[in-house]
Amino acid sequence: MSRDFSHVKRVVIKVGTNLLTNSKGIDTNRIDQVVDSIVALREKNLQVLLVTSGAIGLGAKELGHANAVKQIALRQACASIGQPILMYHYRSAFKRHNVVCSQILLTRSEMNDRRTFVNLKNSVSTLLDLGVVPIFNENDTVSTAEIGTAFGDNDRMSALVASKIDAELLIILTDIEGLYTGDPKKDKHATLISELDKLDDSVMAFAGKAGSTFSTGGMKTKLLAAKIARQGGCTSVIASGFEPDVIIRILAGEPVGTCILPEKRLSQRARWILNSTPMGTIRVDTGAEKALRSHKSLLPSGIIAVEGAFNAGDVVMINDFAKAVPYYNSTQIIELEGCQSNEIPVRLGKGKADVIFRPEDIVFIDHAE
Numbered sequence: 001m002s003r004d005f006s007h008v009k010r011v012v013i014k015v016g017t018n019l020l021t022n023s024k025g026i027d028t029n030r031i032d033q034v035v036d037s038i039v040a041l042r043e044k045n046l047q048v049l050l051v052t053s054g055a056i057g058l059g060a061k062e063l064g065h066a067n068a069v070k071q072i073a074l075r076q077a078c079a080s081i082g083q084p085i086l087m088y089h090y091r092s093a094f095k096r097h098n099v100v101c102s103q104i105l106l107t108r109s110e111m112n113d114r115r116t117f118v119n120l121k122n123s124v125s126t127l128l129d130l131g132v133v134p135i136f137n138e139n140d141t142v143s144t145a146e147i148g149t150a151f152g153d154n155d156r157m158s159a160l161v162a163s164k165i166d167a168e169l170l171i172i173l174t175d176i177e178g179l180y181t182g183d184p185k186k187d188k189h190a191t192l193i194s195e196l197d198k199l200d201d202s203v204m205a206f207a208g209k210a211g212s213t214f215s216t217g218g219m220k221t222k223l224l225a226a227k228i229a230r231q232g233g234c235t236s237v238i239a240s241g242f243e244p245d246v247i248i249r250i251l252a253g254e255p256v257g258t259c260i261l262p263e264k265r266l267s268q269r270a271r272w273i274l275n276s277t278p279m280g281t282i283r284v285d286t287g288a289e290k291a292l293r294s295h296k297s298l299l300p301s302g303i304i305a306v307e308g309a310f311n312a313g314d315v316v317m318i319n320d321f322a323k324a325v326p327y328y329n330s331t332q333i334i335e336l337e338g339c340q341s342n343e344i345p346v347r348l349g350k351g352k353a354d355v356i357f358r359p360e361d362i363v364f365i366d367h368a369e
C-alpha cells in the first residue's frame, strides 16, 4: 500500500553530480533519460520539479581541473561557469519534446524570508500552470556556508522545495541503490532497506556505515533530507539513477530503492517555522517552558535572556527545544524581559500584542523520533 503513488500530483526529482557527469564532462545520455522520464510523467498529468546538481563539476571541467575543487571562491566561480552549461543541456533535452523548462537558483535566504518564499511559491505555481518544468539548483555563486545563506547540499534543498511547495513525493537519485544496513562493498550480509517509517538514530547510523556516494551529500544528507520531507507529509524514495527507467518504475509502485514514509502533515506555516534558520534565541525559564508545552502563549515574565539581533516576525530559537515567531524584535523583548503583560503598553506604547507569541507561532523540535 505504501508504494501506491497513484495519488501523487506533484513530484520533486533530485539528481546528483555523479549521475550527470563522467570523466569527460556532461553525460548527455543520462540527461536525456531523466528528461524523457519527466516528460512521460507530465503526459500523465503530473507536475514535475527538477533539482539538479552538476554546476560546480561542469565548471571545473570547463576550466580543465581534473580534481575536486575545494576552495570556496573557486567553487563559486565554477558554479557560475557550469550552471549555463548544465542548463544548455537540459534545454536541448527538453526541446526534443517541445517542452519548456526554466531555471530557479536559490539560496536559503529566499526560503527563510516569508515574503520572498511566498513570491517563489507563486512563481513556481505560474510556471507549473504554464506546463513548464522548473529546474532548481543552489545559487552557489552567491551563497556560502560562511555567511549562513547556503543550503549545504542539494539533497536538503530538494526536500525544502518538496515540503514548501506541497509535493507528495520526493525522488532522490544517486549512485547507490538506497540505504543499506551496512557497507555492501565490505559486508556481504548488508541488505537494502526497502521501507522506513521512522528515521531515528539507529536508522541514521546505517548512513554512516553504508557505502555512500561521491557527491557532496552522501547517504546521511539524503536521510536528513527525507526527514524534512517526512515532516512536510511527503514520501521520499532514495534510489540509484543508474537503474533503467527508475523514475517511471518508482511512480508505478515498484519496490526500487528505499522508501521513507511521511509523518502526519504539519501546517504550511509550521513547516516554514521548522525549516527556517533562527536569527536569535529567547531564553525562557522552566515555568514558561511548561506553559508553552501546554499550548499557552509566551509572556514576558518567563523570559530570562535574549540572544542575537532579530526583527519581529523572524524565526528564533526558544532555548533549544522549539522555534517560534515573536511579535517583537530583540530590542523590544529585552525591554520587556521579566515584566508582567500589563506593562507592555507602558514600556512599548498602546495597541501592541499582550504576549510575545501565541501557541500557533511555536513548533517544538525536540520530540524524539
Ligand code: GLU
Residues within 6 Å of the ligand: 016, 017, 052, 053, 054, 055, 056, 057, 079, 137, 138, 140, 152, 153, 154, 155, 215, 216, 217
Ligand atoms: N549545487 C552544487 C552544484 O550544482 C551541488 C551541490 C550538491 O551536490 O549537493 O554543483
